Amino acid sequence: MLVSAKDMLVKAKAGHYGIGHFNINNLEWTKAILLTAQENNSPAILGVSEGAGKYMCGFKTVADMVKAMVDSLEITVPIALHLDHGSYDGAKACIAAGFSSVMFDGSSLPIDENIEKTKELVDICHSKGISIEAEVGAIGGEEDGVVGMGECADPDECKKIADLGVDMLAAGIGNIHGVYPENWQGLNFEVLDAIQQQTGDMPLVLHGGTGIPEDMVKKAIDLGVSKINVNTECQLVFAAATREYIEAGKDRQGKGFDPRKLLLPGTEAIKVKVKEKMELFGSIDKA
Ligand SMILES: [Zn+2]
Numbered sequence: 001m002l003v004s005a006k007d008m009l010v011k012a013k014a015g016h017y018g019i020g021h022f023n024i025n026n027l028e029w030t031k032a033i034l035l036t037a038q039e040n041n042s043p044a045i046l047g048v049s050e051g052a053g054k055y056m057c058g059f060k061t062v063a064d065m066v067k068a069m070v071d072s073l074e075i076t077v078p079i080a081l082h083l084d085h086g087s088y089d090g091a092k093a094c095i096a097a098g099f100s101s102v103m104f105d106g107s108s109l110p111i112d113e114n115i116e117k118t119k120e121l122v123d124i125c126h127s128k129g130i131s132i133e134a135e136v137g138a139i140g141g142e143e144d145g146v147v148g149m150g151e152c153a154d155p156d157e158c159k160k161i162a163d164l165g166v167d168m169l170a171a172g173i174g175n176i177h178g179v180y181p182e183n184w185q186g187l188n189f190e191v192l193d194a195i196q197q198q199t200g201d202m203p204l205v206l207h208g209g210t211g212i213p214e215d216m217v218k219k220a221i222d223l224g225v226s227k228i229n230v231n232t233e234c235q236l237v238f239a240a241a242t243r244e245y246i247e248a249g250k251d252r253q254g255k256g257f258d259p260r261k262l263l264l265p266g267t268e269a270i271k272v273k274v275k276e277k278m279e280l281f282g283s284i285d286k287a
Pocket residue numbers: 085139143177207208229
């Protein structure tokens with residue numbers, strides 16, 4: 001069922017496990033994640049960037065597709081449909097389109113403007129039972145053309161934003177989007193611990209989950225991270241499985257060119273990756 005992300009994250013924080021946020025790009029992606037969540041009795045968050053929303057013909061198309069799929073696949077585990085790195089206007093559009101959760105990323109704004117816009121969106125979201133994520137301290141790497149520097153968030157600023165009543169808080173702790181460079185310094189657990197001490201029960205969000213070593217992910221969950229964003233990793237396994245299918249010449253055998261066959265190995269690869277993440281985060285059987 002489609003729900004706000006609030007309850008699943010509060011439970012995860014209390015139970016010291018994490019919930020996977022998996023970005024979706026099309027029908028196959030969505031189906032793979034929903035089925036894997038159901039098969040493993042795990043809650044899950046479907047993330048949609050503004051770019052992916054445009055690609056899928058708008059947020060309403062996405063919301064209607066996800067709702068219909070949850071219904072027709074008889075998905076009973078909690079699923080949140082969440083805007084990833086939303087602008088102020090994007091967040092409002094997703095609220096109108098029927099998303100159950102949004103992220104307002106005001107991290108590039110001056111802190112006072114970030115606070116003002118976050119506060120306004122918190123009130124709108126909560127009047128409609130929608131959960132909201134805010135961000136402090138830009139998260140590095142590139143996402144939809146926005147490049148950050150991988151800075152660490154200021155714990156005092158985190159407290160200011162957390163106190164606005166957001167349901168989850170993304171804070172930079174040295175994590176970046178995309179594939180990590182070889183000279184990456186790792187997560188800054190001192191900063192994470194300081195943020196956690198300032199923000200108490202607030203579920204924290206770890207962006208850029210691809211390529212962070214498993215022991216670091218587990219330690220981050222121990223220190224208060226309840227939502228882990230996974231995007232690039234699913235793209236990589238989808239591409240690799242599709243490449244393997246074509247390089248083996250399977251698209252030229254019989255009706256192997258049928259898109260329902262051509263896209264199947266990639267879809268199955270996403271399912272395997274999502275299950276692996278649910279095991280790592282500890283969300284299996286927590287629905
Ligand atoms: Zn992110």
